[in-house]
Amino acid sequence: MVRYLIPLGIFAMLVVVLAIGLQHDPRRVPSPLIGKPAPQFSLPELADPARTLSRKDLLGKVTLVNVWASWCVSCRDEARVLVALANSHVVPIYGLNYKDNRDDAQRWLQTFGDPYVANAFDHKGMVAINWGVYGVPETFVVDAKGIIRYKQIGPITQEALKRKILPLVRKLQAEVPG
Numbered sequence: 001m002v003r004y005l006i007p008l009g010i011f012a013m014l015v016v017v018l019a020i021g022l023q024h025d026p027r028r029v030p031s032p033l034i035g036k037p038a039p040q041f042s043l044p045e046l047a048d049p050a051r052t053l054s055r056k057d058l059l060g061k062v063t064l065v066n067v068w069a070s071w072c073v074s075c076r077d078e079a080r081v082l083v084a085l086a087n088s089h090v091v092p093i094y095g096l097n098y099k100d101n102r103d104d105a106q107r108w109l110q111t112f113g114d115p116y117v118a119n120a121f122d123h124k125g126m127v128a129i130n131w132g133v134y135g136v137p138e139t140f141v142v143d144a145k146g147i148i149r150y151k152q153i154g155p156i157t158q159e160a161l162k163r164k165i166l167p168l169v170r171k172l173q174a175e176v177p178g
Contacts, residue, residue: 031132031151038065038146039130046097046105046119053120058094058142062172064165065140066116066156067096067128070108072136078155079112085161086115091169095119098128098136141168144176 033039042054058065066082068075086093095116097105102121109119122128131140134153141150150168152160 031148033132033140033148034151036148038140038142038148039127041120041127041130043096043120043122043127046095046102046109046121049102049121051118053094053118055146057118059144059146060176061144062091062169062176063142064091064093064169065096065131065142066093067098067131067133067136067138067140069098069100069136070104071100074155075108075137076112078137078157079115081156081158081161082115083113085156090166091173092117096128096131096133097121098133099123099125139165141165141172143172 038055038058040055042052045051045053064085066078068078082093085091093115095118097119100121100123102123105119105121109116120127125133132151137155139152139156140148141152143149149172150164152165156165
């Protein structure tokens with residue numbers, strides 16, 4: 001009798017472990033940078049390599065930092081959401097172009113629209129690593145003090161914008177003095 005109970009017990013434990021695992025969203029990977037200052041960076045801008053974009057450009061206002069690439073299929077779906085958001089003037093969007101070719105990235109912006117105030121050109125992807133980027137697209141909500149408050153893994157959808165990102169942006173904007 002015991003020899004049948006041991007495999008049954010192991011099977012029951014395996015079912016419990018798998019059931020717990022199915023309740024977790026694999027897209028929700030907590031970022032260790034939430035609540036911490038955005039990493040320092042200074043990169044040439046995509047449109048003008050003579051100009052640079054750095055963490056200092058993000059300070060004093062609530063911003064979105066969107067990591068994208070021309071080779072990213074999901075970025076195409078996200079582009080129209082970001083362009084509409086940019087046209088609403090609710091929050092400035094800065095781009096971090098990740099492991100891309102400058103000409104391909106500029107052509108992509110002409111094709112799908114350019115929602116960005118400015119784009120940092122991270123050709124080697126080293127700055128994105130410091131931001132904890134797993135892949136593209138990813139978007140960070142950064143408060144006026146330069147603290148990362150939220151990370152969206154995957155494309156921003158209308159639902160994510162409505163339920164998570166815009167309420168947080170408005171809350172953080174209300175905290176900015178003056």
